Amino acid sequence: MNLALFIPEITLLVIAAIVILLDLFIEQKRWLAQVSISGLVIAGGVTIAMWGGSYPAIFNNMLAVDNFAIFFKMLFLGIAFLVILSSTDYVSKFSKFQGEYYALVLLATLGMMLMAATTNLIAIYIALELTSISLYALVGFLKDKKSTEASLKYLLLGAVASAVLLYGMALIFGFTGKTQLGEIAQVIQSLPPMTLLASPGLLLGIVLLVAGFGFKIAAVPFQMWVPDVYEGAPTPITAYLSVASKAAGFAVILRVFFSAFGLPVWLSLNWGLIFAALAAISMTVGNIIAIPQANIKRMLGYSSIAQAGYLMVGLAAMGMASAENILGQSGVLFFLASYAFTNMGAFIAIIAISNKLNSDLIEDYSGMGKRAPLLALALTLCLISLIGMPPAAGFMAKFYIFNAAIQNGLLWLVIIAVINSVVSAYYYLRVVKVMWLGEAASAEKVPSSGALRLALLLCCIGVLLLGVIPGYAIRLAQLAANIFAY
Amino acid sequence: MVIGLQHYLILSAILFSIGLYGVLAKRNAVIILMCIELMLNAVNITLVAFSRYVVPAMLTGQVFAIFVIVVAAAEAAVGLAIILAIYRGFEDIDVSKIDLLKW
Numbered sequence: 001m002n003l004a005l006f007i008p009e010i011t012l013l014v015i016a017a018i019v020i021l022l023d024l025f026i027e028q029k030r031w032l033a034q035v036s037i038s039g040l041v042i043a044g045g046v047t048i049a050m051w052g053g054s055y056p057a058i059f060n061n062m063l064a065v066d067n068f069a070i071f072f073k074m075l076f077l078g079i080a081f082l083v084i085l086s087s088t089d090y091v092s093k094f095s096k097f098q099g100e101y102y103a104l105v106l107l108a109t110l111g112m113m114l115m116a117a118t119t120n121l122i123a124i125y126i127a128l129e130l131t132s133i134s135l136y137a138l139v140g141f142l143k144d145k146k147s148t149e150a151s152l153k154y155l156l157l158g159a160v161a162s163a164v165l166l167y168g169m170a171l172i173f174g175f176t177g178k179t180q181l182g183e184i185a186q187v188i189q190s191l192p193p194m195t196l197l198a199s200p201g202l203l204l205g206i207v208l209l210v211a212g213f214g215f216k217i218a219a220v221p222f223q224m225w226v227p228d229v230y231e232g233a234p235t236p237i238t239a240y241l242s243v244a245s246k247a248a249g250f251a252v253i254l255r256v257f258f259s260a261f262g263l264p265v266w267l268s269l270n271w272g273l274i275f276a277a278l279a280a281i282s283m284t285v286g287n288i289i290a291i292p293q294a295n296i297k298r299m300l301g302y303s304s305i306a307q308a309g310y311l312m313v314g315l316a317a318m319g320m321a322s323a324e325n326i327l328g329q330s331g332v333l334f335f336l337a338s339y340a341f342t343n344m345g346a347f348i349a350i351i352a353i354s355n356k357l358n359s360d361l362i363e364d365y366s367g368m369g370k371r372a373p374l375l376a377l378a379l380t381l382c383l384i385s386l387i388g389m390p391p392a393a394g395f396m397a398k399f400y401i402f403n404a405a406i407q408n409g410l411l412w413l414v415i416i417a418v419i420n421s422v423v424s425a426y427y428y429l430r431v432v433k434v435m436w437l438g439e440a441a442s443a444e445k446v447p448s449s450g451a452l453r454l455a456l457l458l459c460c461i462g463v464l465l466l467g468v469i470p471g472y473a474i475r476l477a478q479l480a481a482n483i484f485a486y
Numbered sequence: 487m488v489i490g491l492q493h494y495l496i497l498s499a500i501l502f503s504i505g506l507y508g509v510l511a512k513r514n515a516v517i518i519l520m521c522i523e524l525m526l527n528a529v530n531i532t533l534v535a536f537s538r539y540v541v542p543a544m545l546t547g548q549v550f551a552i553f554v555i556v557v558a559a560a561e562a563a564v565g566l567a568i569i570l571a572i573y574r575g576f577e578d579i580d581v582s583k584i585d586l587l588k589w
Contacts, residue, residue, distance in 0.1 A: 125553065
């Protein structure tokens with residue numbers, strides 16, 4: 001086994017431990033953020049160097065080191081980088097436990113990187129729990145009433161979801177006798193279809209897996225926790241949850257459903273239909289409940305449910321598609337990358353504004369276009385991207401994913417999705433209208449730190465680049481999704 | 487009567503359902519946490535029974551169960567810490583009274 005392939009993960013673990021220890025000794029707490037960022041940069045550099053190579057799986061075939069895993073590792077490291085940049089102001093308000101904050105962010109990132117790489121049910125469960133337990137603690141980090149309440153809700157619902165997921169895994173293990181995804185696929189393909197239908201154990205297991213992962217990606221009807229947790233959590237963590245945690249969920253779903261249950265065709269058609277139904281419900285429920293929201297974090301919570309719906313259109317297309325067609329998978333990857341930049345950007349703008357206003361109510365954003373024109377402009381760009389209008393990244397992402405769905409005979413789903421996009425324009429543009437046309441409550445400027453501005457600038461560049469010249473990113477997504485073609 | 491695989495599976499399904507019922511019906515946060523542990527232990531019974539009857543030569547299910555026990559312990563530790571924080575803020579751990587966040 002080649003331990004060199006595990007360097008990014010080891011780096012994160014070591015840096016997380018160093019950050020906790022440093023916190024005990026140093027007075028200048030801002031160094032903690034810099035140490036964490038340097039760890040992310042090292043891990044990111046090593047990960048990028050691995051891109052494109054073909055390496056053997058490590059740890060007894062438990063962790064794959066393929067382009068798919070590396071694509072997601074780069075995504076998670078990038079998101080964690082932006083999250084830490086945007087938390088420095090926020091965290092400096094805490095009197096204690098700043099080291100733990102950064103260490104937990106790093107550990108959650110480590111868990112997500114493992115989630116994207118694992119090819120074994122046991123390892124998937126452990127990686128998922130490493131992520132979740134770190135996030136439970138991070139959500140409650142403010143220790144005020146709202147934050148602890150959010151954390152309790154997230155913990156209780158998350159633990160139930162992981163128990164359900166585990167029961168599904170146990171059934172799949174019992175039915176096939178394997179925990180390795182590739183071996184599960186071999187067992188399933190060697191069985192005649194009648195045996196599969198005669199014993200519902202495997203199908204029940206698949207349904208329970210959908211429920212468990214559905215919680216992670218915030219799909220309706222497993223979305224109850226989303227608005228409450230998003231509102232109560234510290235805003236950088238809300239951003240992290242909405243982007244990275246969702247992406248990790250999709251990474252696991254893509255790998256599990258495609259490597260283990262990709263064939264026979266009738267099986268993949270069936271789970272494709274499950275995802276199509278979930279997509280339609282998630283989009284509709286998310287968008288409609290987002291309309292009356294007064295709190296912008298809560299509104300973005302419902303919007304993230306709707307975005308999970310658009311992403312699941314890609315999953316449905318992937319279930320319907322033949323094995324050579326990887327448009328669905330690469331569409332999901334590209335959508336996740338563009339959604340990461342867009343939503344991070346929106347949340348960073350919100351962090352900057354709420355640092356000044358101490359409020360997340362949309363009505364308090366009135367006149368923001370005069371008080372902080374650049375922030376308002378960046379937020380507008382991100383909201384336009386969330387609607388899916390050109391020239392922002394969201395347009396290309398939706399175009400790509402809907403194209404995949406139409407090619408695989410899901411026209412009805414795309415029609416629902418397009419209607420939903422129009423509905424969503426209403427509540428996104430309402431924020432834009434309040435910002436630019438509303439009267440400012442005061443003429444005070446909204447100051448923001450250099451780190452926040454840098455993070456916001458990176459996000460806006462990302463949104464524009466992916467929207468205007470998407471070719472390179474699409475090529476990356478296709479290379480990463482190539483592991484699914486056989 | 488010979489005790490076979492299906493008896494273990496029925497037992498674990500019943501335990502899982504009792505746990506799920508408790509999560510949905512109970513109001514005390516600590517009892518909800520206990521019910522979640524019950525669900526996880528039901529899964530452990532399933533795993534070990536499947537391992538014993540389906541792949542007796544290997545210990546996959548037993549190893550899986552040990553990992554589940556360890557992770558459940560970690561989850562319970564974080565869960566109890568959060569419940570303590572809740573008690574400090576609300577002076578109550580009745581989940582129906584913890585309702586600041588709602589639309």
